[in-house]
Amino acid sequence: MTTATATTAETVEELARTVVRERPPATTPTAELMGAWYDAGLAWVHFPRGLGGLEAPRMLQTAANRVLKEAGGPEPRTVNIIGYGIVAGTIVRYAPPELAARLLRPLATGEELWCQLFSEPGAGSDLAGLATRAVRDGDDWVVTGQKVWNSLAHLARWGILLARTDPDVPKHKGLTYFLVDMQSPGVEVRPLRQITGRAQFNEVFLEGVRIPDAMRLGDVGAGWAVSLSTLSDERVGLGDRVPARGAGSIGEALALWAARPDRQTPVLRDRLARLWLRSESHRLTVERAKVAAGHGVFGPEAAITKLVASELNQQVYEFCQELLGLEGTLYESYTSVLEDDDSPTPYQRKFLRSRAATIEGGTSEIQRNIVAERVLRLPADLRNDKNVPWRDVPRS
Ligand SMILES: Cc1cc2nc3c(=O)[nH]c(=O)nc-3n(C[C@H](O)[C@H](O)[C@H](O)COP(=O)(O)OP(=O)(O)OC[C@H]3O[C@@H](n4cnc5c(N)ncnc54)[C@H](O)[C@@H]3O)c2cc1C
Structure with a gap:
């Protein structure tokens, strides 16, 4: 063996x-x-x-x-950024082997792209409060609702979907996790334009979409536990993308520094050195965490790497903007691009894109809450809706 x-x-x-x-x-x-x-x-x-x-x-x-x-x-x-980063781990943990075999190969090859249908206009940080309904009808579920900020949904063949199957129990208990075919009748995808000018995320409207029960992951009502494993993978994916020493965003900052001696000052040099040290300690921390995780998945500690990586990413591009001075305010044409192109990305666009880093995959405030409650075991955030049926929770 x-x-x-x-x-x-x-x-x-x-x-x-x-x-x-x-x-x-x-x-x-x-x-x-x-x-x-x-x-x-x-x-x-x-x-x-x-x-x-x-x-x-x-x-x-x-x-x-x-x-x-x-x-x-x-x-x-x-x-297949979402497929690899968010979906594959959940499929292997929760899908029956035949379904996993059917889905994982085309995910790995990029022939079937994936998207994540979790956030809603009224449920982002408070994801468990979501309102999209799934109602059982024979061997199918019928899903109606609206999702938002769904990256790559306009290109995806499949989506992971969290929906409410029981509004009469507290919010975390009435959720179920599905895999939805984005080509199903009733799925409508509308791109949204981002601050960068690109349109890589979307609103997704679901109107009477039929999902076979065979495409459910985990038990009915156990969707929250399944989604936690997805969200943990997402945090790891967003936090552990550490390039080699001195490469990645800090490498770009160093290259810009070297290319612009006219803009160098002792104060900026100190700032760059501090950013380099933080980048390097983050890289080493992630490497240690990977060794510690071994076979298993990262736990809530993934929130630490996600938090540090996203804030560092913003600080590095803020530094680049400062180094560029007024040039930093110049911007390429504001064309909407639905797919990634291969052209080199200017610093200005990277700076604008970095603003999303502390929001996507859970905001920095939420990461801090996770670290406080589940790593440091500090008292939990006040939750007045914990034992209230979702139906009775006041909503705006
Ligand atoms: C680039 C990008 C890509 C994304 N891709 C996807 C995707 O593919 N699929 C998907 O489902 N979603 C996606 N999202 C959505 C993302 O997960 C949410 O934006 C995020 O979880 C925050 O939710 P929200 O926007 O509703 O903000 P809100 O939850 O309304 O938060 C507003 C503010 O309140 C703060 N806040 C909220 N609750 C608390 C609390 N308890 N304690 C302290 N502060 C709090 C937040 O930190 C934030 O500053 C994406 C977002 C971005 C920016």
């Missing part, structure tokens, strides 16, 4: 080298390359064999991805 401990960084690297040797990234279509990557168990090395994994320690993923990158392949996450 092959055990997890039998899989080492060397065996993972060897498997990865075999995939890129047989399918050179430069000449292989991405879907084919990533299909071979999945079949070799390299999509998520900690997943079960046959479902894109090797049952190996999670930290070995870095070794596999490095080989892919050095061969000119994509960073896997970018192939």
Whole structure:
């Protein structure tokens, strides 16, 4: 029997080298390359064999991805950002194996993109207060409601959906988690324009959308627990994207510094040095957390990495704006772009995009609440709706 401990960084690297040797990234279509990557168990090395994994320690993923990158392949996450970052872990934990096998391969190859249908106009931080209703009708559920801020919903084939199936119990208890086919009748996606000029998130209207009961994850009424595992993965995904030492956003700030000696001052030099130190201590903290997590998922501690990464990201681009001076106020044409293009992103756009970092995936205030309550075990936030049936909770 092959055990997890039998899989080492060397065996993972060897498997990865075999995939890129047989399918050179430069000449292989991405879907084919990533299909071979999945079949070799390299999509998520900690997943079960046959479902894109090797049952190996999670930290070995870095070794596999490095080989892919050095061969000119994509960073896997970018192939299906929400699929890899948020959805896959929940599918493997909660979907029956046949359903997981059906969904995970096209997710890994990018042939079926995913979106997250959680937030609503009246339920963001207070996600458990959401109002979208799912009513049982034979073997199906019929869903009606409105979601908002749904990244990539305009491109997605599938969505993860949290809906209320019982309004007569307290809010956390009446939720159920579904996988929805975005091509179903009754799904309407309307793009929203962001501060950057791009339109990468959407409103999604659901009007009598039928979802087979077979596409439910977890028990009826147990959707909150399922969504917590998704949200934890999301925090990890947003917080553990740490590039190599001196690379990423801090690397860009260093490059801008070097390119603009005319704008350098001792005060800005001190600020850049402090940002570099914070970036490096964040990188090392995440590396330590990955080792500590081993096979398992990160716990509420993921809130710490998400909090630090998003605030640091903003501080680095604020620094770049200050270094640019008035130039920082110049902006490229305000065209709405529905898909990512490959053109280099100017600092100005990165600065504007960074404003969302402390909101998406849960605001910094919410991350601090999680750290306070679930890591430091401080007294919980006051909740006057905890034992009240959702139907009776006052709403604006
Ligand atoms: C770029 C981007 C992409 C997104 N993508 C998706 C997506 O794909 N799918 C999806 O479902 N959602 C998505 N979201 C939505 C995101 O999850 C929510 O915006 C976020 O959870 C905050 O909810 P809200 O906007 O309703 O703000 P609110 O919850 O209304 O919060 C308003 C303010 O009140 C503060 N606040 C609220 N409650 C508390 C509290 N208890 N204690 C202290 N302060 C509090 C908040 O921190 C915030 O400052 C995205 C958001 C952004 C910016």
